[in-house]
Amino acid sequence: xxxxxxxxxxxxxxxxxxxxxxxxxxxxxxxxxxxxxxxxxxxxxxxxxxxxxxxxxxxxxxxxxxxxxxxxxxxxxxxxxxxxxxxxxxxxxxxxxxxxxxxxxxxxxxxxxxxxxxxxxxxxxxxxxxxxxxxxxxxxxxxxxxxxxxxxxxxxxxxxxxxxxxxxxxxxxxxxxxxxxxxxxxxxxxxxxxxxxxxxxxxxxxxxxxxxxxxxxxxxxxxxxxxxxxxxxxxxxxxxxxxxxxxxxxxxxxxxxxxxxxxxxxxxxxxxxxxxxxxxxxxxxxxxxxxxxxxxxx
Amino acid sequence: xxxxxxxxxxxxxxxxxxxxxxxxxxxxxxxxxxxxxxxxxxxxxxxxxxxxxxxxxxxxxxxxxxxxxxxxxxxxxxxxxxxxxxxxxxxxxxxxxxxxxxxxxxxxxxxxxxxxxxxxxxxxxxxxxxxxxxxxxxxxxxxxxxxxxxxxxxxxxxxxxxxxxxxxxxxxxxxxxxxxxxxxxxxxxxxxxxxxxxxxxxxxxxxxxxxxxxxxxxxxxxxxxxxxxxxxxxxxxxxxxxxxxxxxxxxxxxxxxxxxxxxxxxxxxxxxxxxx
Numbered sequence: 001x002x003x004x005x006x007x008x009x010x011x012x013x014x015x016x017x018x019x020x021x022x023x024x025x026x027x028x029x030x031x032x033x034x035x036x037x038x039x040x041x042x043x044x045x046x047x048x049x050x051x052x053x054x055x056x057x058x059x060x061x062x063x064x065x066x067x068x069x070x071x072x073x074x075x076x077x078x079x080x081x082x083x084x085x086x087x088x089x090x091x092x093x094x095x096x097x098x099x100x101x102x103x104x105x106x107x108x109x110x111x112x113x114x115x116x117x118x119x120x121x122x123x124x125x126x127x128x129x130x131x132x133x134x135x136x137x138x139x140x141x142x143x144x145x146x147x148x149x150x151x152x153x154x155x156x157x158x159x160x161x162x163x164x165x166x167x168x169x170x171x172x173x174x175x176x177x178x179x180x181x182x183x184x185x186x187x188x189x190x191x192x193x194x195x196x197x198x199x200x201x202x203x204x205x206x207x208x209x210x211x212x213x214x215x216x217x218x219x220x221x222x223x224x225x226x227x228x229x230x231x232x233x234x235x236x237x238x239x240x241x242x243x244x245x246x247x248x249x250x251x252x253x254x255x256x257x258x259x260x261x262x263x264x265x266x267x268x269x270x271x272x273x274x275x276x277x278x279x280x281x282x283x284x285x286x287x288x289x290x291x292x293x294x295x296x297x298x
Numbered sequence: 299x300x301x302x303x304x305x306x307x308x309x310x311x312x313x314x315x316x317x318x319x320x321x322x323x324x325x326x327x328x329x330x331x332x333x334x335x336x337x338x339x340x341x342x343x344x345x346x347x348x349x350x351x352x353x354x355x356x357x358x359x360x361x362x363x364x365x366x367x368x369x370x371x372x373x374x375x376x377x378x379x380x381x382x383x384x385x386x387x388x389x390x391x392x393x394x395x396x397x398x399x400x401x402x403x404x405x406x407x408x409x410x411x412x413x414x415x416x417x418x419x420x421x422x423x424x425x426x427x428x429x430x431x432x433x434x435x436x437x438x439x440x441x442x443x444x445x446x447x448x449x450x451x452x453x454x455x456x457x458x459x460x461x462x463x464x465x466x467x468x469x470x471x472x473x474x475x476x477x478x479x480x481x482x483x484x485x486x487x488x489x490x491x492x493x494x495x496x497x498x499x500x501x502x503x504x505x506x507x508x509x510x511x512x513x514x515x516x517x518x519x520x521x522x523x524x525x526x527x528x529x530x531x532x533x534x535x536x537x538x539x540x541x542x543x544x545x546x547x548x549x550x551x552x553x554x555x556x557x558x559x560x561x562x563x564x565x566x567x568x569x570x571x572x573x574x
Contacts, residue, residue, distance in 0.1 A: 002335075010398070014476045019478055019479060020391040020394075020395040020397060021391075022340070023388060023391045023398075023403075024387070024388045024391040024392070024397075024405070024478075025382045026388075027384040027385055027386075027387065027388035027449045027453060028405070029389065030384060030445060030449055031409060031412060031440075031446050031449055031450060033446075034424070034442055034443055034445075034446035035410070035420060035424075035447070035450075038420065038423035038424045039415075039420060039423055041426065042419075042420075042422055042423030043425050044399040045423070045426070062425065099317055101309070101312055101316065102313070110565075112313060112317065112518060112562060113565060114561055114565065115320060115321065115566065116315055116316060116318055116320055116564065117564075118321065118324070118554075118568075119320055119323075119324075120568070121503060121553060121554060121557050121568075122324065122550045122553075122554065123506070123507045123509075123523040123524070123525050123528075123549055123550045123553060124507055124509060124525075125507075125509050125526075125528055125529045125549065126327075126525075126546045126549045126550040128529075128530065129327065129528065129532060129542060129543065129545065130323045130324060130544035130546060131323070132326050132532075132542070133327050133330055133504060133539070133542070133543055133546075134319050135328060135460055136322055136325065136539070137429070138339065139330075139338050139339055139539050141323070141326045163451045166555065171431075172497040173319070173320075173323065176318075178568075178572060180418065181565065181568055181569045181572060182569065182572050183571075185569045224572075226571060229496075233416065233417035234417060234418055234511050236417070236418060236509070237509040237510065237525070237529075240509075240513075240529065241529055241532065255416065258418050258419075258422075259418060259510075263421055263514070268422070268426075271422060272422055272423070274516040275416070275418055275422065276419060278416060278419065278421040279415055279416055281409060282414065282415065282416055282417065283414070284409060286410075286414040287411065290407065290410060290411075290414075
């Protein structure tokens, strides 16, 4: 088939026919070489048994079977699931509240919006540092505040539950702005007529929210939640700085466990197998949400 | 008091609470970085009595924060520039041409799927390949990897921008003697500039902030970026709170300054990066 402008045919010389491929080629070549080729290579290594980082023999699907018998893997999956569920739920509720709060144009509203998204711009590693400085039991912000009102400093990073909830709180602080941004865009693109009609009918703010805002916003919420959940599933940087997965395994998310399996325990094949299973889940979720976005767009 | 004014006050209180929630953690880090370690550990007061810049001086004297900063700026700007140049051309082709085998329909989507793969899954194979090629601990390896990841998002975002530009403009230019490529450069690209800016901002922020790839692929200040420098420093100095908080401030400062600089386009860039 001759390359042609969508919907219309364009006359062209030989160079014009080759042009689209010349323009597309470098980008595709880069992605295929740097991401896709190593991925295929990694998929091959997921069926191998490695010792000291060297392939010893091929073990077929044993690595995949091993994962389901590995309590640390199952534990990391459960911790990750709890983390994602809790953090994303809170972020969605708060993000929606924030979006509604600043949806209307007022004085300083642009400045306010720009300030509210600051946490998602700050480097994730630095966010980890910020929260170490808040949670530290001797010098942290919470300890200082407790001291100021005469209370004992809270022990957050030394207990399993405390560290887990501390991590959830960190994630809420950092990523509520993302949900806020997406939902704000959704609110701003909603039609005005149903809201005017409801107001004329004398409906209160809460009724309008439940009857009109929420149903109109549902597709946007669904997309935002899926996108955020996909990213939360592989949270790594903040945990690496804040707790390294501890105390015990209380904050050992799947990406931290995968990282340790590979770089500390040198179990190349097993780490690859484990993470490919996680990738499969993510891809299904991602395909679902992108499909949803496209349907909404067309 | 009227009902309108009451709700105005309630609104202001809610907005101020939200702003305080967003910035107090950051202010605390800045405040801690300006205290001496003696004051940090002995006084649990909220406001410091004397301010010092000693913590910052120590990052650049003796510790390698100057090198981290240079590495980060080089790696981020070069990889984003490559991605914008290659990705924009590719996106234009996908938006305007019918290609063999219906490629124009699925290439953009496939690239997005690659982008959404968990980084931890991809880093293991990339590490193995970089090791075989002897590219570990070089700026080059980070530039190439970041450029590849940024290309995926540039193509995905720019394709939708190009679709919004009417085809007639290019056709008119070509009737007037432009070739397809010069029409793209002279007519289409300037019209797509707002999209290019939004895409570039999004790519700059995510690339500067990236940690996992840099952690795995680099190991000395010859190539380590700011996030890696900050994270490895605090791994070594468990109780030097002053240096730790100064490292946090210096680590985030370049990207926060960049964001203030591009403030007008920031919200658009981030929103489109998230949903486009």
